[in-house]
Amino acid sequence: MFNVEECEIIRLPKIHNEAGNITVIENNRTVPFDVKRIYYLYDVPMGSERGGHGHYKLQQYIVALSGSFTFVLEDGVNTKEVFLNDPSKALHIKSGIWREIKGFSSGSICLVLASDVYSEEDYLRDYNEFLKYRKG
Ligand code: TYD
Numbered sequence: 752m753f754n755v756e757e758c759e760i761i762r763l764p765k766i767h768n769e770a771g772n773i774t775v776i777e778n779n780r781t782v783p784f785d786v787k788r789i790y791y792l793y794d795v796p797m798g799s800e801r802g803g804h805g806h807y808k809l810q811q812y813i814v815a816l817s818g819s820f821t822f823v824l825e826d827g828v829n830t831k832e833v834f835l836n837d838p839s840k841a842l843h844i845k846s847g848i849w850r851e852i853k854g855f856s857s858g859s860i861c862l863v864l865a866s867d868v869y870s871e872e873d874y875l876r877d878y879n880e881f882l883k884y885r886k887g
Contacts, residue, residue: 752885753845755824755831761812765839774839776812776864783843784810784866791816792852792861802851805875807884810866812841818859825849827885835861849881 763781766773778786792801802822813822819836826848833842834854841864844850852861867873875881 752847788865812864816860818856
């Protein structure tokens with residue numbers, strides 16, 4: 752189980768060109784886990800909030816492909832807010848972290864690379880359950 756300080760911003764490789772940039776994410780190289788699932792949030796109405804859960808095991812890389820939003824991370828003791836607005840940076844969310852997502856700009860796209868396929872059993876959806884889990 753990890754704490755919020757261990758959920759860091761990772762600088763992704765960026766191939767800079769005046770005609771446009773390329774950022775590459777390679778399995779088990781730029782991402783330190785096997786990517787088993789990719790999904791993205793889009794068409795999020797401004798002002799809406801998402802997230803509000805934790806995961807027992809799942810690890811994720813989060814990238815603001817377009818626009819911006821803020822992830823609020825909690826480990827049961829500390830909270831950390833991470834503003835994402837750069838497609839060449841990823842937020843690594845490790846296991847056991849509660850997250851909320853807020854402040855979506857209009858047209859924003861949130862890319863998520865996940866270490867496992869979807870499994871509802873891996874979710875901590877109740878905040879008090881999460882705190883209990885963290886306190887062991
Ligand atoms: P959830 O992860 O709770 O979304 P968010 O944290 O962004 O608010 O997922 C919302 C719904 O979508 C929930 O009913 C589960 C479903 N879902 C899948 O079926 N597969 C997936 O890979 C994901 C991420 C969600």
